[in-house]
Amino acid sequence: MTSVPADSMRRPWWQRHAVDAVALFVGVAVVGSAWHLSTRPGERPLDAFGVALGSVAVAGVLAHHWRPIAALLVPSGAIFVYLLMHYPNGPIYVLGPLGLFVFGLSAQRRPRPWLSPAVMLVVALCALLTDDGEWFRAAMVVGWSVVAILLADLIRTRLEQAAERRIALQQQRKRAEVEQQLELARDLHDSVAHALTAINVQAALAERVAVTAPDDAAEAARAIRMSSRDALAELNAIVRSLREPGAVPTRPQHCLSDIDALVDRAREAGLTVDVESSIGAELPDDVQAASYRVVQESLTNAVRYAPGSRVRLRVQGVGGGLQVSALDDGPAPGESVHPPGGGHGLIGMAERVRATGGTLRHGPSGPGFVVEARWERV
Known part of the structure; x- marks a missing residue:
């Protein structure tokens, strides 16, 4: 003893x-x-x-x-x-x-x-x-x-x-609180970074075409409104979780069927996104949520650091597991690129994948960048 x-x-x-x-x-x-x-x-x-x-x-x-x-x-x-x-x-x-x-x-x-x-x-x-x-x-x-x-x-x-x-x-309660704080921090980064990146791109577009193409400017304004609305909804859910420690999260749990909306916004932001999706069996909710965040962070990074690029997005069931990958071909000529960030998004993405039993690799691939998450068994 x-x-x-x-x-x-x-x-x-x-x-x-x-x-x-x-x-x-x-x-x-x-x-x-x-x-x-x-x-x-x-x-x-x-x-x-x-x-x-x-x-x-x-x-x-x-x-x-x-x-x-x-x-x-x-x-x-x-x-x-x-x-x-x-x-x-x-x-x-x-x-x-x-x-x-x-x-x-x-x-x-x-x-x-x-x-x-x-x-x-x-x-x-x-x-x-x-x-x-x-x-x-x-x-x-x-x-x-x-x-x-x-x-x-x-x-x-x-x-x-x-x-x-x-x-x-x-100690168990303290670990649970720390994990909840990390989860909220990851959600906050993913939601805000994705929304602000989309808003920034659409605002720049609206500014350029406000006079020459009013319809395009109105479409960009609509995209800004949609992105800000979704970000505010997630922020409100996160604030509720912070005010009630230990409470069951009320924010929506994203799944793979929500990826289409991410792809649409990435295309509105100027990316060309090719999607290959073949999923067989039903996937656990936590794996779907982690996969969604991998796609979200990958597309957000492509908008920020490879604007105008072509992104090949693959979501496939492989041998009883799941593979999610995103490969861009680098920024298009003449596009302005954001300076490198602190890497919090990649860290949070890796934490999510590991927490659900998967592995993540990311790094340069030719002129572009690749992110690949893999779950051997789901």
């Missing part, structure tokens, strides 16, 4: 103070027994010093809140002196096992396994040597001490297990 921080094993207040109540009760019993304990030949009647030893033992048990080691050593030391003084059997003996119990339970770290038994054996040996050859007191010390040590270890183990489960659950 690994060591668990004490703060993670905190018990209800009534459990933490139950030992205190028992110790105080025994202390009262020690004081009250001063006038009632009978003595055998050779024993010393309980006097003020014996009562003081009992009070010291009680104080040692109560000190476990601040110094757990005091609960082990102080009561045992007081009982050791009590035995050496040949006082009669009395309630003070309860404080020894009680100190062993509370020490095993309250120590910041799990105590060394030999420490409590060693203290127990010293006290038991003293009880045996001061009992005129009889073994009753020694057996009593050993018996109750063993029970206290085992009970403390059992309860501590249960508390540590509960604390570990609690910590594991907290």
Whole structure:
């Protein structure tokens, strides 16, 4: 069992103070027994010093809140002196096992396994040597001490297990929150980057043809309105998810049937897109969503970095799996190219594909750029 921080094993207040109540009760019993304990030949009647030893033992048990080691050593030391003084059997003996119990339970770290038994054996040996050859007191010390040590270890183990489960659950929730944040960040990048790229291209087109071709300018304005509308819808869904952490996402889950809209917008932005699609069996939703984002990011990058290019888009079922690829032939002559970005889109695309069991490769291919995602089994 690994060591668990004490703060993670905190018990209800009534459990933490139950030992205190028992110790105080025994202390009262020690004081009250001063006038009632009978003595055998050779024993010393309980006097003020014996009562003081009992009070010291009680104080040692109560000190476990601040110094757990005091609960082990102080009561045992007081009982050791009590035995050496040949006082009669009395309630003070309860404080020894009680100190062993509370020490095993309250120590910041799990105590060394030999420490409590060693203290127990010293006290038991003293009880045996001061009992005129009889073994009753020694057996009593050993018996109750063993029970206290085992009970403390059992309860501590249960508390540590509960604390570990609690910590594991907290870590799991934290990982889920981080994953949700990454998912939202990827969605935000994909949606905004795609929409803004399309808006930028259409705005430039509208500016060029506003006078010479009003119909084309109106069509570009319509495309801008559609792109901004879709982006706002996704942004609203993302904001709702951020305001309600852990809530089930309300934004639409894209699938492969939505690719046609992406292709249409890419063509409106000036790309020539050739599509080859052959999908056999129904695909899982998460794979379809990841495939959609691969196509979206690939076409967005082509619009930004290879304007006017021809893009060959393939979505094919291959041997029980799926392959999605996009290859452009580089920017058309005379087209202005955006400067390279931070690569967040490619990173997010790779994360999506890996999360659904696929692999992604991307890089230059001749004058253009290729992106290929592959799932061996879907």
